[in-house]
Amino acid sequence: MTGRQLNRSRISRSCLYGVLILATCGCAYRPTIQHPKSEPIKPEATAYDCGQLDSALLKTDTVRWVIRDDGGTLETSGHRAARYLGNIFLVPLSMGLGGPFYANDAGSAVLDAADHRILELLRLKRAHGCPAGLTSEPGMTDLQMLEKLEPLMPEDGTLDRPALDRRTALLDHLRAPLPPPAVATPPGP
């Protein structure tokens, strides 16, 4: 094998490793049901009473739980930029390997939308003077959690990994411990 052939072989091997590494990004994220992107609060939601707000919170928290349970995580803006850049190379390179393969966002967009919807619902709850609800975070109510979340979820600006991790950890504990399953039951005789 000549030196040039050896170099080519090394380059293609490096490309293949690169493709494989990028392709594994987001592998832990496997949606078992299509994840809808939570919509921002509708104008009519501002007229919700406390019960309706709690119900909407419960539903959005469930959507968020499904995304997390399916492996969804938040990505930093730096990670997103790297992913976009990586995909520019990964997609054409993987075409010859049965692709196209690309690194997905690991559910970051849908999870972020759900997080922000929860934040908005909690703000409405506070604005309406609703009673605070229990959470799984020891010694913290949902309205106290809101105060911790607000600095972690600014309207604009980039966030670092520790801030995203803290926000995720808090929201993972938003709901009080679940009662035993009783919602969907087999009908009686």
Next chain:
Amino acid sequence: MMRLETGLILVLLTCVCAGCASRAYAPDTASETQALKIRVGDEVRVVTTNRDRMTFEVTKILDDRFAGVTVEPNAKESRPAGVDVEVPYDSVAMIQVTGFDSKAATAAAVGGLIMVTVALGTLVLTGVPVIIPP
């Protein structure tokens, strides 16, 4: 010109196929769940506010809940196939129609075929693409 026509045909077919794809919904209220117009015979995948996942074929549409029979469970679903379930509308946090009632699916396919035929016919005869209203 031929390439343009082929491109238009592909775009048209893509639009028709995209219209058939099912999507998931996260209804805020029971009335939003009812407004989804789920029919008897549809197969739906549901996550309830109790974090219960299930896929079932709808057998009854009641005033306040769906009744159905579970089908082969998907990943992370615990109920075996053939179990009767009832799901109140206000407990539905996520819902995705994964299989349509066979009559509705056939009607949709026939409708789509007619639309494609008309659009292609017009395109071939006049060279002007027909824009199908949503």
